[in-house]
Amino acid sequence: MPESKGRDRKAVAYTPPRKSKAxxxxxxxxxxxxxxxxxxxxxxIVVYYVSEYKYPIPSIGVWNLAVGFVLLMGGFIMTMRWR
Structure with missing residues (x-):
């Protein structure tokens, strides 16, 4: 039966790269x-619907929904990066 050559003693063992800082x-x-x-x-958004589309800023109309959703999405995106 043939014998295994084994590992070369001079070879450097693998060391995994260090992880970055926490x-x-x-x-x-x-x-x-x-x-x-x-x-x-x-x-x-709730004030916009409850006030029957008159408030918080009457002059921008339906864009009040966009403002409300932008605020919500900004808060939601910040929760994703919270540690």
């Missing part, structure tokens, strides 16, 4: 800001 925590203003954006966006 992710830094968010600043202290991060969580209150995204919660505020979520709440203000929700209230903006």
């Amino acid at each position: 992710a830094e925590p968010n600043p202290s203003w991060w969580a209150p800001t995204f919660v505020t954006l979520l709440v203000v966006g929700l209230l903006w």
Whole structure:
């Protein structure tokens, strides 16, 4: 039966690359800001519907929905990067 040649003693063993630094925590203003954006966006849309499309800014009409959704999406995107 043939014998195995074995491993070369001079070969350097594989060492995996070092991982980068751990992710830094968010600043202290991060969580209150995204919660505020979520709440203000929700209230903006609710006020628009409850006031029968007259408020919060009567001159922009249906764009009030866009403003509310932009605020909501800004808060939601911030929640995705929260550590």
